[in-house]
Amino acid sequence: MCNPEESLLQVEEVFLATLDRINRQVLVPLLEDEPSEPQGREYQRLLQQLQKSSQQLREVTEKSLHSLRERLCHPDAVGLESVLLLCSAEHVLRVHVEYIESYTSCMVVQAFQKATKWRSEYWQVQRKALRPLLWGMSSEGSVGAALVQVLRQPLTYHVAQYVALLPSLVDTIGDHHPARELVVHTASLFGNLQSFLRQALDQAEATQTLWHRLSSRARDALCTPARRLLQDSQGIPVTVTPLRAECVLLFDDILVLLQGHSVHTFDLKLVWVDPEHDGCTFHLLTPEEEFFFSFKNRKDQASAVWLWKVTQAVCQALRGKKDFPVLGAGLEPSETPTCRSVEYTFRAEGRLCQATYEGQWCRGRPHGKGTLKWPDGRNHVGSFCQGLEHGFGIRLVPQASEDKFDCYKCHWQEGSMCGYGICEHGTDEVYKGYFQEGLRHGFGVLESAPQRPQSYKYTGHWERGQRSGYGIQDDSDRGERYIGMWRADQRHGPGVMVTQAGACYQGNFRADKMVGPGVLLSEDDTLYEGTFTRDLIFLGKGKVTFPNGFTLDGSFGSGAGSGLHTQGLLDTAALPPDPSNTCKRQLGLGSFPVESRWQGVYGPFRDFVCAGCPGDLKEALLGFHVQSSRELRKSQEYLCRERTPLDDSAGRMEDILEEVLRYHEPEALQQYLTKALSSSLHPLGMLLRTLMLTFQATYAGIGANKHLQGLAQEEVKQHARELWAAYRGLLQVALQRKGQAPEEEEDTETRDLQAHGLVLPLILPSFYSELFTLYLLLHEREDSLYSQGITNLSLFSDTKLLEFLAVQKHLWPLKDLTLTTNQRHSLVKDKCFLSATECLQKMITTVDPREKLEVLERTYGEIEATVSRVLGREHKLPMDELLPLLIYVVSRARIQHLGAEIHLIRDMMDPVHTGGLYDFLLTALESCYEHLQSDDMHRLSSRWNSREPW
Template identity: 75%
Template sequence: MCSPEEADLLRLEEVFSTTLARTSSLILQPLLLADPEPSDSRGRESMQLLHRLHERAQRLWEVTELSLHSLRQRLHHPSSTGLKALLLLQNTDSVLRAHKEYIESYTDCMVVQAFQKATKKKSEYWRNQRKVLQPLLSHASSEGSLGTMLSQALQQPLAQHVQQYVLLLLSLRDTLGKHHPAQKLVMHAVTQFENLQSFMGQALDQAVATQALWHSLNSRLRDVLCTPTHRLLQDSQDIPVTVTPLRAERVLLFDDVLVLLQGHNVHSFDLKLVWVDPGQNKCVLHILTPEEEFSFCARDSQSQVVWRWKVSKAVCQALRGKKDFPVLGSIIEPSAPPDCRHVAYTFQHEGRLCQATYEGEWCWAKPHGKGILKWPDGRNHVGDFCQGLEHGFGICLVPQASEDKFNCYKCHWQEGSMCGFGICEYSNDEVYKGYFQAGLRHGFGVLDSALKASQPFRYTGHWERGQRSGYGIEEDNDRGERYIGMWQADHRHGPGVVVTQAGVCYQGTFQGDKMTGPGILLCEDDTLYEGTFTRDLMLVGKGKITFPNGFTLEGSFSSLSGKGLYTQGVLDTAALLPDPSSACKRQLGLGVFPLENRWQGVYSPFQDFVDAGCPGDMQEALLGFHVHSSRELRKSQEYLSCERSHPKDSAGSMEDTLRELLQHREPKALQPYLRKALKNSWHPLGKLLRTLMLTFQATYAGMGTNKHLQGMAREEVKQHAQELWAAYRSLLRVALQHQGQTLEEEDKQTRDLQVHGLLLPLILPSFYSELFTLYLLLHEREDGLYSQGITNLSLFPDTKLLEFLDVQKHLWPLKDLRLTSNQRYSLVRDKCFLSATECLQKIITTVDPREKLEVLEKTYREVEATVSRVLGQEYKLPMDDLLPLLIYVVSRARIQHLGAEIHLIRDMMNPIHTGGLYDFLLTALESCYEHIQKEDMRLRHLPGHWDSRELW
C-alpha cells in the first residue's frame, strides 16, 4: 500500500509536468519565434541561449515524465514495485543533472538579459500575454517589466517544485523505519535536493549581481565583459582593495577570470593561472599570474581573508571546470587550490616567449614540469621545464628557411639552454651527438656529415664554446685522409698526425689547418723523411731520408709541383742494419699527445657526475638516451611526442647501482660484477667504455688503419684501463660516502695489479679488432716469412721433420704413429705430439693475454707429458730439448699471424709475469717464431732439394 507522501509526490510531479509543458508553449516557443535570424552578434548569442534553454526545459520535462511514470507504477502495483523503483530514489543524480542544466541555462539567459531583448521584438504580443502568464507566477507581478515577468515565470515554478520535493522527501523519510531498505536512498535524495536548493539560490544571486554589474559599467567595458559565462563573485566596490603596482581603479572577480579595470583598459587573468599567496602581511594578498605579479591591499585583515577565500574558491572551481555542488558553506575558511596545474596559455608581453603558447604543467605561475611550448614561427619545444625555463630533457624543432626543413635538438637543458648530452639533427642532414654547455657544443662530441654529402666528413673529439678545440679526430672522405691531433677555434692547431688512404703519413705542427716547420713523412714502404715542409706538405729545406734497408740520404730538398723532388746531399750506404732509433720514429703519435689529456672530454662529465655525488637527476645527462626517429617523422608535429629509452629502463636508479657496487667488493665477486657493468651501456662504467670504443674506432679503424699508429693505440688501451679503474674507484667512494664510510687510499703497486690483472683483460675485447689489425699490419713482413716457413716445413713427414729439427730420437713418440708391418714410419704425417698441437691452436680462441699464456703453458705441459710417456718416467725438458720440440709443435699447429699474436701478448701481459714461467715460455715461442723465419732453413733444407730416397 502506498503512503500519503508518495501520493503527494505523484500529484506534485503531475502539476510540475503540466507547468513545464505550458511554459514551453506559452513562453519559450514564442521567444524563439520573436527574431529567428537576428543580424547582430549579440542578438544571435541571445537566440542561441534561448534555444539551449528550450532544449534543457524539454529534457527536464522528459525526466519529470519518467519520474511520474515510476510513481504511477508504484501507485497501481504497490506489491510488485518497491520504493527503490522510484526514479527520484533510484536515479537521483540523473534528476538533479536535468535540474542543474536548466538552472545554468536559465541564468545564462538572465545574465545577458536575453528575455528583455526578445520581448522588445514583439512587445505588443507579450503585453497581451500578461494575463495568460499570471497563473505561472506565485504572486502578482503586473507592475514589473515584461522581461522580468518572463524571467520569473521560467524560474519560480522550478524553485517551488524543488522546495516541495524536499518537504515531501523529508516527510517520507520520517514515515520509514530506521531499518527500512529504502531509508538510505531517501536520505541521499533529501541531501541532494537540499544541496540543489542552495545551488539554485547561489546561482540566481550571482546572476542577479552580474546583471546589475553591467548597468554600472560604460558601454565599452560592458561590450568587453558581458558574456553569458561570467558570474560576478566579488566587486572591490563592496569590499575595497588597492592594487599595486598596477593601480587598478576597480577589481572584479568572476567565476572564470579576475579583471582589473584601469579607465577604459581591461586586464583579464584566467583563474586557472592565478596563484594566491597570502604573504606575511595580514592585510596584503599577493596574486601571481604568468606575466604579472600584483598585490591586493585591504583595509583590514578580515577583508583580506574574504578576498583570499573567494579568489581561492573561484580558482578551484575554474580548475574543475564546474561550479561547486554542493555549494560551499558560508563559513569563511581558506580553500587551497593546487600549486601544480595543467593549463594552456599564450604569452603576450615582449620577450623571448612573446606570442608563444605553452601547454603543460605549471607551478606558482611558471611553466614547471612537462609541457609543450610553441611559437608562431613554427618553433616547438617539448620536454621538462623548471621555474619557467627549459630544464631537463627536451626536444626542440626550429624551422629553417627551406620548406619542411627543421633543426631538431634532442638534449638536456639547464635554465633555458642546452647543457649535458644531446643529439642534434640539422636541416642539412648533419648530426651531432655529444655534450653541450650554455647552448653550445662543449666537451666531447661527434659531428657527422650527411650520408650523401658532397664532402663527407666526421669529427670525433673535443669542443669548446661551439668550436672544435682540443684533441680530436677528423675523417675527410673527400680528400681521403684522417687528421689526429690538436684543434683550436675550428682549425687544426698544434701537434698532429695525418694518415692518408694512400698509406702516406705526416706528423708535425699545424697552424691554421696547415703543417709548418719540421715534421716527419712516412711512406707505405717505411721510407722516413725528417725535415721541413711547406704549408702544402711539400718537402723543402734541410732534411734526411732513411730507407727501409738502412740507407740514408741527408741534404737539401726542394719540391716543384708536377716536376718531382730535387735534392743535393750525401747518400750513406754503409749501414748494414737499420738504425733502431728510426724504428721508433716510424711509430707516430708517441710522446706527442699526452695520454692523460687525449680524451678528457669523455671523462670530465663522469667526474662532474661523481663530484656531485651521483645524483639521479644527472644520470641521463651523463649516460645519454636513445630516441627513435626517422626523416619522415621529423616533418610532422608527431615528432614532439616521441619516446626515449633512458637509464631507468635498463639499469634501475643510481641508488641501486651504488648499492650493487658495495655488494660486490670482494675479489671473487668483483670481476663478474665489472664484466657485467662494462657490458651494460646504461651503467656509468659501461657508458664510458662505449664512448672510448667510439673514439678508438674513430682513430684507428677504416681509413685510419695504419701500422705506424700501433704504438699509439697500444698506449691508449692501457690508459683506458687505468682511467676505467679510477672511475670504478670514484663510484665506490661515492657509494661508501652514502653509507657514511670512506675509501682507503690505494698504493701504486696495488693499482697496477688491478689494472693489468683485472680490468685490462675485461676491456681488451672491446678494442681487440682494431688493435690486432694494427699488429697484423706492423708485423706483416715477419708473418709473411713465418707463413712461408710453415708452408715449407709442412712438406716434411713427421720423422723427417723431427730429424731435421735435431730432436733426439729417444724422445720420438713412435708408438703414436700406429704403423703396420708394411708401413714405414717416414710415410705417416701429423701424428706426433698431437695433443700439444691441438692445445696450442687454442691460443687464437681468446683475446685475454693471460688466457693465451695459460694455453702456452698447457702446451708445454702436454709436450712434457708426451715425452715422459715415451721415456716411461717423469722428465723435465731442458731448453736444448724443449726448443726443437716446440718448433715442431708450432709448425704443425699452423697458427696464422703468430708474430702479431706474440707481440700483442708481450705488450699486454701483466708485468708481474716478467721473469716468470710465462715470460720464459713466451720467449721460447718467440725463438721458435724467429727460427721458422730463417732464410737458410727455407732455402737449403727443403725436401725438394733432397734425394728422393732420403724421404724413404
C-alpha cells in the first residue's frame, strides 16, 4: 500500500494528465472558431477565461507534482513543509476557486452547448474521443451536456482525493513534527473547498434551471454569467407587501420581484434587513421602497430560511466576494451592516429623480458624507441625514451660459440651506451670510463684481430672501451709500444717504423713494431742511442756512436748463452763527436705535449660547472661513477641505468652555479676552470679525462723513456691551456643563462698567481706523486753528514762550538749557520741560483711551517733577500754575489732530473716571487746546514775535 505522500503524487500525475487532455481535446477546439454574433462573442469570452483558469490550475498542479517528487527523492534533504501543496495552500486553493467560478459561469449560461452548435459536425465526430474523460458516466445526450461532465468530474474527484489523503498524511507524522500544523491547516482548507464546490455546483444548476423557466423578457433582464440563484419562492413560498409579487428570486447580488411582465430589481448592497421580526414576517428597506415578507406558518421555518439567506446574501454582496467555505452556517441570521458606502441612481419621481448618490447610507437613506449628482449638471457634496442634505455641503448649479455655475457653500438642514453660507453666483454676485429654508434670512452681505458697470454691495439684514431691516447699500454707479431701514427689498423707513461729493441727507423713504421733508448737509456745511428730488435737488418748500449764518426760506424748483430757482425771504441780519450748529450736526441719532441695528449679527450667537454651545452647530451659527472665495473650477471636495477646520485644539467648544472657567477670575480675565477676541476660531473672535465687517461697510470709503461720527461712536460702545454679554453667556454655559451654579445676572450699570472698562479697550483697535477718521473730519476746523497756534508758538524760544505764557520765572528750568559759546538763553528752543514733552508725545502711540490718560497723568508728573527740581523742594502745582506750563508742553509736543484725540478719549473714556483725576487732567488738556486755537492767542503771539529777544 502506498503511503499518503506517494498517493498524493499519483493524484497530481493523473490530474495533470487529465487537464492536458481536456485542454487539447475540449478547450482548444471550442475556441478555434470565432463567432460573429454578439452573444456568441460573450460565450467565447467565458470560454477564454475558463481556459486561462485551467492553465493556471495546470501550472500549480505541475509545481505541486515537482515538489512532491523532490520530497520523495530526497526525503532527508527536503522537508515536508517545502511541498507546494502545504506551504502555499492558500494560493493553490485560490486557483481552484477561480477555476470553479469560471466553469460554473460557463455552465449557467450553457456556453458549452452553444459553442458546440457552431461546429456541430466536428463535435459529433469527437463524441467517441470524449468517452475516456467521462469517468464511467453515460455518453448519451448532447455533446454540450457531455462537455459539462468532462470538465466537472475530474475536478470533483481531484478535490475529493485531497480531502481523503491529507488527513491520512496527518496520521503518519508525529504530534511534534514541525509540519504537523501546516498539514492540518491544509486539510481543513480543502475540506472547505469541497463544501464550496458542492454549493457552487448546486447554485449553478439551480440558476441554469431557472433561466429555462423564466420568460424571455425576464431572462434577458436578469441573466448574467456571474449571477447565482440563492432562493426561489417556488421552493419556499413568500408573500410580499405592499407589492404583490408573483415570484420572488434571491440572487447573490440582487433581489428580484416579478409581477406580470414587470421585473423589479433591488441591489443587495442597498437592502437593509430589519432584525426585528415576529416569526412570520420580516421587514426589508431599500432606497425608494420598503417591503414586508410574510409567511403562512410560523412552525415551518420558512421565515427563518428566507431571513437567513437574505441577510447572508446582503453581507456577502457588501464584502464583494462569495463566502468561503459556504454561504453562512446554521439558521441563526447575523445582522446586516447599518452603515454602508454605495452608489445608487434614484428612479421614482420627485426631487431626486434620475439623481445619482454616491456615499454613505444608513437604513435605506443617504446618511453621512456623500455626493449627489443630477442629470442636468447639478451636484451636491457634503453631509446627509436620513436622505436629506444636512450639515455642511457644497452645491454647484450650472447656468445657461457655458462654464458658469452658482456655487453654494452652506450649511443645510433637512434639505434646505439653513445657517451660515457663502454663495457665488454665475453672475459674479457673492452672498455671505445666513439662510433659513433655502432663502437669505438674517444678516448677510451681497456684493457684485467690482468690474461690473453697476457694481453694488449690500450689508445688512434679510427676511425670506429680501432685504428687510437695517442695512447698508453702496451704489457705485451713483456714488452713493444708503444707511437705514429696508422692507421687501426696498428702502423703507428712516434713512441716511451719503454721496461721494460729501453731501449727507437724512429723511424717510417709502417704496424706495424719498418722501416728506428731510435734512441735507452739503460739504461746505450749508444746511437745507425741506423736500428733494431723487438727485438731492431742492424741490418745494424749504429753508437754507448758509455757513455765514444767512438763511433763505421759501419755495425751490428747477427748470429745463435754467438751474435752481427760488422764491422766498433771504435773512442777512441774523447773529453770527455758532459753526458747530451745522458743521457738527450728527445724523441718524435716534432714527436707528443702536441696540437694534445689528441684531442679525448678535442673534445667531445668542441662539448658539441658548442651545448650550454645541460643537456641531458652531460653524452653522457663527460662520466659517474659506481661504479663497472664487475657485469654482476646483473640485467640491477641495472646497470642502478648504474650510478652516473647527475641530482642532484651538476651535473645539469643549476646550473653549474649559478655558472660560480657567480664566474667569478678574486678574486673568483681560488676558483671556485678549486671546479670545484675536482668534478667528473662537466664538468671540468670530463675532468681532463680523462686527468689524459691518463697521467698515458703514463708515469706510463714502461713509467717512463727519456727520456720522455720532452713529459710529455709539455703535462701538454697543459692540463692547454685546461682546461682554456674549462672554457672560459662554461662562454660564461652561458653569452649567460642570454642574456648577450659574453666576447672578448683572445689573445694567455693572454690565456697562465692565463693557467700557474691560472690553472696549480691547476691541477699539479693530474699529479705530474708521472711527478716528470720522473724528478727524468732525474736528478739522478746530484742529486747523490749533495747528496754526502751535506753528506760531514754535517760532518762540523757550524763555520767550515761557514769558509769553506768563509762567512765573522762578519756575523756569534754565539749568536745563545748556549754552554754547556766544549763545543766549533766548535762542534755545525745545529744551525746557523736555521729559514732559517727550512723555506727552507718546499719546499717539496707543489707541486705548485709558492708556492715553495714563500718558497724560505721567506728563503732569513730569512737569511737577521738573518744577520740584527747579525749586529744590516738592511742589504741588495749582491750576493757575499748571495751565500755562501744560500749554507750553502741548505746544512743544506738536501732536497732530489733538482735538480729534481729545474728543475720542472723552467719548470712549471709562465712566468710572468721570469726576476723578483723569477727568480733571483731560479737562485741563481741553483748556490748553482751546487756548491754542483762540483768536487772542494768535494775535498776541504775532505781536510778541516782533519784540526784542528776552
